[in-house]
Amino acid sequence: MSVRRLASNQPSSFAFSADMLEKARWWMAKYPETRLQSAVIPLLWLAQEQEGWVSEPAIRAIAEMLGMPVIRALEVATFYTMFRLHPVGKHHLQICGTTPCMLRGAEELKALCKGRIGPAFQVTQDGLFSWEEVECLGACVNAPVAAIHDYYHEDLTAQDLEGLMDRLAAGETVQPGSARGRQRSAPEGGTAVLTDKSLYDGSLAVPVALPNRPASGS
Amino acid sequence: MAKILVDGVEVDVPAEYTLLQACEAAGAEIPRFCYHERLSIAGNCRMCLVELKGAPKPVASCAWGVRDCRSGPNGEPPEVFTKTPLVKKAREGVMEFLLINHPLDCPICDQGGECDLQDQSMAYGRSGARFEENKRAVEEKDMGPLVKTVMTRCIQCTRCVRFAAEVAGAPEIGATGRGEDMEITTYLEQALSSELSANVIDLCPVGALTSKPYAFNARPWELKKTESVDVMDAVGANIRIDARGSEVLRVLPRLNEEINEEWISDKTRFAEDGLKRQRLDRPFVRRAGKLTATTWDEALTAAAKALSGDPARIGALAGDLACAESMKAALDLMAALGVANLDCRVDGAKLPPGPRPAYLFNTTIMGVEDADAVLLVGTNPRIEAPLINARIRKAWLRKPLAVGVIGEPADLTYRYEHLGASPAALADLAAGRSAFFDILKNARRPMIVLGQGALARDDGAQVLRLAGRLAAAAGVVKPDEGWNGFNVLHTAAARVAGLDLGFAVGLTAAQQIMAANTGHLDTLLLLGVDEMELPRAGATVIYIGSHGDRGAHRADIILPGAAYTEKHATWVNTEGRVQYGRRAAFPKGEARDDWAILRALSDRLGKTLPYNDLQSLRAKMMADHPSFAGIDYAPGAQGSERFDPASLGEDGPVTAAPLRSPIEDFYLTNPIARASATMAACSEAASARRAVHRVAAE
Numbered sequence: 001m002s003v004r005r006l007a008s009n010q011p012s013s014f015a016f017s018a019d020m021l022e023k024a025r026w027w028m029a030k031y032p033e034t035r036l037q038s039a040v041i042p043l044l045w046l047a048q049e050q051e052g053w054v055s056e057p058a059i060r061a062i063a064e065m066l067g068m069p070v071i072r073a074l075e076v077a078t079f080y081t082m083f084r085l086h087p088v089g090k091h092h093l094q095i096c097g098t099t100p101c102m103l104r105g106a107e108e109l110k111a112l113c114k115g116r117i118g119p120a121f122q123v124t125q126d127g128l129f130s131w132e133e134v135e136c137l138g139a140c141v142n143a144p145v146a147a148i149h150d151y152y153h154e155d156l157t158a159q160d161l162e163g164l165m166d167r168l169a170a171g172e173t174v175q176p177g178s179a180r181g182r183q184r185s186a187p188e189g190g191t192a193v194l195t196d197k198s199l200y201d202g203s204l205a206v207p208v209a210l211p212n213r214p215a216s217g218s
Numbered sequence: 219m220a221k222i223l224v225d226g227v228e229v230d231v232p233a234e235y236t237l238l239q240a241c242e243a244a245g246a247e248i249p250r251f252c253y254h255e256r257l258s259i260a261g262n263c264r265m266c267l268v269e270l271k272g273a274p275k276p277v278a279s280c281a282w283g284v285r286d287c288r289s290g291p292n293g294e295p296p297e298v299f300t301k302t303p304l305v306k307k308a309r310e311g312v313m314e315f316l317l318i319n320h321p322l323d324c325p326i327c328d329q330g331g332e333c334d335l336q337d338q339s340m341a342y343g344r345s346g347a348r349f350e351e352n353k354r355a356v357e358e359k360d361m362g363p364l365v366k367t368v369m370t371r372c373i374q375c376t377r378c379v380r381f382a383a384e385v386a387g388a389p390e391i392g393a394t395g396r397g398e399d400m401e402i403t404t405y406l407e408q409a410l411s412s413e414l415s416a417n418v419i420d421l422c423p424v425g426a427l428t429s430k431p432y433a434f435n436a437r438p439w440e441l442k443k444t445e446s447v448d449v450m451d452a453v454g455a456n457i458r459i460d461a462r463g464s465e466v467l468r469v470l471p472r473l474n475e476e477i478n479e480e481w482i483s484d485k486t487r488f489a490e491d492g493l494k495r496q497r498l499d500r501p502f503v504r505r506a507g508k509l510t511a512t513t514w515d516e517a518l519t520a521a522a523k524a525l526s527g528d529p530a531r532i533g534a535l536a537g538d539l540a541c542a543e544s545m546k547a548a549l550d551l552m553a554a555l556g557v558a559n560l561d562c563r564v565d566g567a568k569l570p571p572g573p574r575p576a577y578l579f580n581t582t583i584m585g586v587e588d589a590d591a592v593l594l595v596g597t598n599p600r601i602e603a604p605l606i607n608a609r610i611r612k613a614w615l616r617k618p619l620a621v622g623v624i625g626e627p628a629d630l631t632y633r634y635e636h637l638g639a640s641p642a643a644l645a646d647l648a649a650g651r652s653a654f655f656d657i658l659k660n661a662r663r664p665m666i667v668l669g670q671g672a673l674a675r676d677d678g679a680q681v682l683r684l685a686g687r688l689a690a691a692a693g694v695v696k697p698d699e700g701w702n703g704f705n706v707l708h709t710a711a712a713r714v715a716g717l718d719l720g721f722a723v724g725l726t727a728a729q730q731i732m733a734a735n736t737g738h739l740d741t742l743l744l745l746g747v748d749e750m751e752l753p754r755a756g757a758t759v760i761y762i763g764s765h766g767d768r769g770a771h772r773a774d775i776i777l778p779g780a781a782y783t784e785k786h787a788t789w790v791n792t793e794g795r796v797q798y799g800r801r802a803a804f805p806k807g808e809a810r811d812d813w814a815i816l817r818a819l820s821d822r823l824g825k826t827l828p829y830n831d832l833q834s835l836r837a838k839m840m841a842d843h844p845s846f847a848g849i850d851y852a853p854g855a856q857g858s859e860r861f862d863p864a865s866l867g868e869d870g871p872v873t874a875a876p877l878r879s880p881i882e883d884f885y886l887t888n889p890i891a892r893a894s895a896t897m898a899a900c901s902e903a904a905s906a907r908r909a910v911h912r913v914a915a916e
Binding site for chain 2: 002003004006056069070071072074075078079
């Protein structure tokens with residue numbers, strides 16, 4: 001983690017789009033009128049969903065909507081690392097760099113991103129890509145993992161990620177999930193343990209006499 | 219009440235006390251950084267750890283209630299230890315962590331010598347640090363012309379954040395980021411928009427927020443400390459003036475629960491550099507249209523000549539910063555000369571010189587906390603008396619407080635109902651044609667605050683009558699309950715003393731100026747009158763004052779006097795509380811105490827005043843005006859049984875002109891503040907802020 005500051009280049013204004021505004025109102029309706037600031041995190045999240053990042057005008061607009069001091073909204077936006085304070089590309093790649101992913105090749109993914117996109121948080125010339133390293137995404141079984149547009153791409157190699165980026169750049173949609181066709185987090189190459197059929201058909205069952213079981217019939 | 223043992227000493231404290239308060243009650247000293255009596259509890263510095271019997275680890279005493287402690291197995295009172303090895307080790311550990319990222323730059327830090335961190339690390343810290351990594355560094359933040367920041371020194375106690383949000387009512391400071399990267403800043407590094415902003419300098423336990431104008435000026439042990447009283451507004455905040463030699467270097471608040479608690483306004487704190495500029499340090503006489511420096515002898519002779527004419531053609535005015543002694547001396551001299559035109563209400567307020575409750579803040583400032591309904595008429599207390607405004611906010615935060623405003627709508631830091639802008643709204647209210655009337659009438663402790671903006675107008679007497687009628691109809695004066703809710707909020711430090719002395723006979727200030735312009739007055743004696751339109755050429759103007767401001771520019775004879783830091787003087791605040799200001803430095807150059815100038819002048823006129831020193835002058839003042847003998851005493855509801863607010867003012871029609879505060883720029887209300895570069899910078903920053911708000915509003 002590092003010091004989180006607002007981006008130096010900011011848009012001049014921010015406004016929620018009509019459907020985002022509707023979602024924002026839905027969140028705000030959950031709280032009493034005097035406690036509207038409870039909705040600050042969902043609203044910041046909506047702003048990020050709309051723009052890809054949280055800009056200073058967005059923070060100000062949200063604080064105003066919720067009737068809270070703008071510094072309080074800034075505190076929240078800078079506290080949570082999932083709020084991106086800098087512009088990102090159309091496709092923002094979040095590469096998990098925590099230990100299990102690192103052991104399974106996240107370093108190569110990061111090297112690829114660095115080579116193809118540039119340093120973290122730098123947007124490519126065409127505005128398509130940016131990337132960042134994030135903390136554990138919680139899918140360690142399928143390491144290494146990258147999150148793109150809220151979806152996990154798992155079991156990645158550098159080639160897989162490169163392929164994903166090529167397809168994204170070409171405007172195609174990409175399918176989330178394991179790059180190796182693994183079913184969710186099932187073992188790779190089929191089941192290796194607990195394969196004995198008798199485990200499941202009841203044939204291994206041995207009649208047991210429970211010591212405190214009352215005599216039958218009574 | 220709950221019993222608790224602190225280091226074996228049994229104390230009986232209210233159950234809602236925290237352990238820290240209980241320990242203090244038992245006489246144990248608890249170090250702390252984030253805890254402050256007047257702010258909410260944060261519990262994040264961990265310096266106040268104590269050992270609680272039965273608790274598995276040390277507890278933060280500031281955030282642990284006495285009622286939350288369990289008693290022993292046989293019902294013994296809970297036991298707290300503050301001197302055990304565990305506590306010692308805990309404090310050392312906390313101290314070491316706090317110092318990990320704190321630079322060791324005490325020799326170049328302005329807080330050095332009065333730093334909590336320095337003192338507590340001496341008392342409770344280890345002898346050395348074991349930290350060998352790099353220290354964290356934080357960029358400086360721009361917090362405006364008053365507060366200098368060295369944010370690397372910040373230990374994140376968040377006192378400033380809580381002060382801004384709670385006391386000042388300007389929630390503009392915050393802590394961004396988290397963990398090691400947490401930083402204290404204002405939004406986009408704007409200056410704080412509060413009139414109390416610089417109190418964060420006192421609150422900061424380290425050298426992160428220090429005084430910008432005082433930066434690198436002096437060390438605390440070099441300064442001579444004088445306890446005195448502030449004159450920037452009529453609140454009479456208690457201050458400590460720190461001076462080195464003849465120079466006042468800074469002004470700090472002094473604790474007085476009944477007036478300013480431990481806060482002072484930015485103007486009180488930082489107008490002090492105005493004491494070094496634009497000073498009148500020698501007598502001047504106008505010759506051939508030009509003011510020329512001269513000797514006391516010549517100036518006094520000229521003044522005596524001007525005053526020896528027909529007494530009916532002489533007038534005297536006392537300005538906003540005139541002390542009671544100088545007004546008393548002027549009053550006695552004028553009486554001896556037979557002059558019958560005196561006025562201290564230079565702003566034109568239509569206030570009667572008596573009875574006393576008619577012009578005092580009768581609820582007292584502390585009484586504001588008891589009020590449950592407040593009506594503000596023609597006043598913006600935020601800029602007229604920031605400390606009284608902070609009290610209203612304090613009361614508003616603690617309980618439901620209905621506040622109504624008649625006058626200009628402004629951000630007062632608390633919610634209020636705007637009842638109208640013109641006196642008509644007051645008339646409606648007085649006639650009971652408003653829902654707020656019932657609120658006032660049904661309130662147990664109702665309060666009406668009448669500002670000078672409501673009184674200093676042509677129909678001021680009529681507005682006063684309306685306010686008085688409202689006070690009577692709503693029953694805000696309750697003598698049998700010891701409550702007088704009729705308040706007048708003054709803006710000038712001199713005004714109440716002037717009215718107490720009866721410095722308001724004959725022609726009013728405006729009439730005197732008019733008479734001088736039309737040739738009906740030959741001579742005007744001004745005691746520091748700088749806030750009003752002065753007569754054009756014609757009359758001879760004698761000016762006694764400290765600063766070359768409006769009055770001195772018009773004057774024909776200037777007799778240089780002492781500023782408030784340079785004399786022993788009596789001040790009466792808006793509550794009617796008599797307080798003594800003390801001399802911190804001597805008057806500049808040839809300037810003299812104001813009363814002594816008048817005494818010398820009386821000698822020249824052959825009407826020698828009957829006092830040769832301050833003591834005898836004060837004795838005479840107390841004998842003639844007994845209210846001056848009640849030092850540091852606010853009369854409050856005293857005399858309210860004989861006080862009929864409905865009889866104040868005059869009947870008559872009121873105009874539709876909106877009521878507005880007499881103060882346009884908080885930072886530039888008197889000659890001292892106008893001479894101050896710091897106040898000029900503040901005023902500029904404030905007007906830039908207003909411009910931004912105007913643009914945003916459009």
